[in-house]
Amino acid sequence: MVADKIDGKAISAELRAKIQEEITTLKIAHPWFQPKIVIIQVGDRPDSSTYVRMKLKSWELVKYDAGISQKEMLEKLEGLNNDVSVHGILVQLPLPDQLDEEAITNAVKVEKDVDGFSELNIAAVFKKNSKLKLVPCTPKGIMYMLEHENVQLEGKNAVVCGRSDIVGGPMGKLLEKRGATVTTLHSKSTPEQFKFFLKNADIIVSAVGKAGFIHGDDVKPGCVIIDVGTNYIRDESKKSGQRMVGDVDYETCSQVASKSPLFLAG
Structure with missing residues (x-):
């Protein structure tokens, strides 16, 4: 099985066009x-x-x-x-x-x-019945992408790798609000915990900042992987001598997952 590539750039372009239509309508009025x-x-x-x-x-x-x-x-x-x-x-x-x-x-x-970083906006993410308006952009974008790809969340096991205030923390709560059972893995989690929870996850969101952190043999067949890690590795073919990659080893994970972005750069 080869994973369907989630095209973040195409989804972004589609959303941008939709917003432009809304702006055009507003400007008419x-x-x-x-x-x-x-x-x-x-x-x-x-x-x-x-x-x-x-x-x-x-x-x-x-x-x-x-x-x-x-x-x-x-x-x-x-x-x-x-x-x-x-x-x-x-x-x-x-x-x-x-x-x-x-x-x-x-x-x-x-x-x-607009990035939802203030204490009041972050708190709204964690409040059960809050009317969310300004949510941190990366988690909100991931939720939009999952919805766009018709990924079932209710009743699924979701793993978020990373617990930052602006990505991992809010990401877990948004998934939970959509009915997923969420596990957050972080720097204090043991290798055994990473191994167990990743292998049993239906949805994985990684934002740890370590290149090649997740390999195909770490995950179960058919899972959905979203990679928002940001890492630089040496690449002599590039003018800068380096290139940006995510946390996920795409070559191996794409042979196991059902959906996986090469790198969430959209």
């Missing part, structure tokens, strides 16, 4: 309306720059020097919060050490927090 989302990037981390390049297809980038102070950053955010022409703000994480990520993400107005 309100000709003055021009949606604007601002991405804030501090410094030039390669992984952050990669994500920003993908987002720039639709959004505006504001870059600040890596040495910006906490006070300056909060002042910049206050200006964007009060700018009525800005409808959304995304602070690209991680931030340099001198900046308090929690204070900065919480400084973004809740209604403009």
